[in-house]
Amino acid sequence: MLKTIQIIALIQGLFVLFILLFNRKVYKKTTFWLLFGSLLSVLLYLIGDDKNNLFIQNTDWFFFDNTLFITFLFLFFRYYKSGEEKFTKIDCLFFLPNVLYFILEIIEIQLLAENLIVEIFEIITELSFIVYLSTILYSILSGKKKLWVIYFVVPIAILFIFSFINDILTIVGLSELPLFTDQNFKTYLLLIVAFLFYFIAFKLLNNDSEIVPKIEISKYKNSNLNSELINKYKADLINAMEIDKLYLNGKLSIQDVSDKLTIPRQYISEVLNEHMNTSFQDFINEYRVEEFINRLKSDQNNHFTLLGIATEVGFNSKSSFNAIFKKFKGLTPTQFKKNLLKIG
Structure with missing residues (x-):
């Protein structure tokens, strides 16, 4: 069942990326590439994270991680709200938690076993992504305009927080929450992702600029003013x-x-x-x-x-x-x- 959902979501995701790339010239550059990176990171997660590898069974491609999606989404939302069109290099610093998380995963692989100290540092790093999600949610809920991202940020935030709690319970030697075991978490998340791709595809096919802001074509483009x-x-x-x-x-x-x-x-x-x-x-x-x-x-x-x-x-x-x-x-x-x- 899980693999079937993976394949469906993967096909939908590839279709969405194709639509975005085909029409990329009409969208604002920064928000376009941040959304593209966000959706691409979701596809990578679908393909090979945590031993649910779609092509090589029981293989964990740790760098295909859902936290990358959260960072891209956080940055996309920042530029979506501000309307700024040029990406600032300083915003690359928001990817530092991802880099640290990848380094910790590499260390864990080198140790050939889970290590308590590494696990604790991973938990601390995951707090950054909870802050990212909380910032997005607060901005949306406190604003007058309810943006489309609310429809999937809320469930993803809930699932990510429950996964975070599970990790803590595992470290302290307690049992996982029955409804949010690692396998259940991935099933829920994949269902949300599949719906997300369907939702975005529907919006894009209807030429809805709510998904990605479009470039405003000036009515004065043929002006003779110097x-x-x-x-x-x-x-x-x-x-x-x-x-x-x-x-x-x-x-x-x-x-x-x-x-x-x-x-x-x-x-x-x-x-x-x-x-x-x-x-x-x-x-x-x-x-x-x-x-x-x-x-x-x-x-x-x-x-x-x-x-x-x-x-x-x-x-x-x-x-x-x-x-x-x-x-x-x-x-x-x-x-x-x-x-x-x-x-x-």
């Missing part, structure tokens, strides 16, 4: 706000700014969106919020209501002003004023 013009337009836009204070006009539009600065409207959008990482409305609203705060701090405006000051700096309604202010400052205008009074 670096010199970009820097000039950025400076012009900033000066228009900081010196000319165009944002004080509550009806200011992107066309108004285009006419004032003699910059084509599409170039203003491109500079703001692509090179200043903001939108036109956020760009002017941020200046309005800062101007509101400056005027709120001034004694000359004590006779004005909050809405009165907001109207003076370019906001057109109370609801939009409150929403925009909280977006940038994390507080409502009233809460912000109360904090100012406490400080004062």
Whole structure:
């Protein structure tokens, strides 16, 4: 039965890897290779870990270990959440527990028997992988968005922790947990892995970008803007706000700014969106919020209501002003004023 599940999961896994490789150019590079490495390490585990070798009976290829999968998954999740596209070399340090674990396995093989000291060091090393899994689970459960990894991280975490407990019980000379013996653990894990591969294949075939973030194709890829013009337009836009204070006009539009600065409207959008990482409305609203705060701090405006000051700096309604202010400052205008009074 176990070998049948191994073969099914292996075929599904190879199919998933083929789909990923075939479409690799549309995915973000770092998250793609981390997921690929994670799934490949699972396949290696399926083939030959702990005497369940698929091809050579009773042979333990110790380096095909499930902890490698956990490390790859941990790093994949870090980049998935952060959105960063370039892998940093410092993150290679997260593989140190894997290297140590492999070294301990080599020592154990050289000794031709299980050694208590080596086993204890293995337990200590396994704590790193429990930390990795716990970090992933905490980030998912504490976030607003429940990511797809939750569906198999939870059962894998449970199984890995029970396996960890079993190892401790074995070291201290107690019996293993009946439901989580070494053989049962592998059967459960293989069933989860088989479902995981089926789930990912289904998502990929439906062109779901939830599995691996796709590369965003810029709508400005055919732009004629060069670096010199970009820097000039950025400076012009900033000066228009900081010196000319165009944002004080509550009806200011992107066309108004285009006419004032003699910059084509599409170039203003491109500079703001692509090179200043903001939108036109956020760009002017941020200046309005800062101007509101400056005027709120001034004694000359004590006779004005909050809405009165907001109207003076370019906001057109109370609801939009409150929403925009909280977006940038994390507080409502009233809460912000109360904090100012406490400080004062």
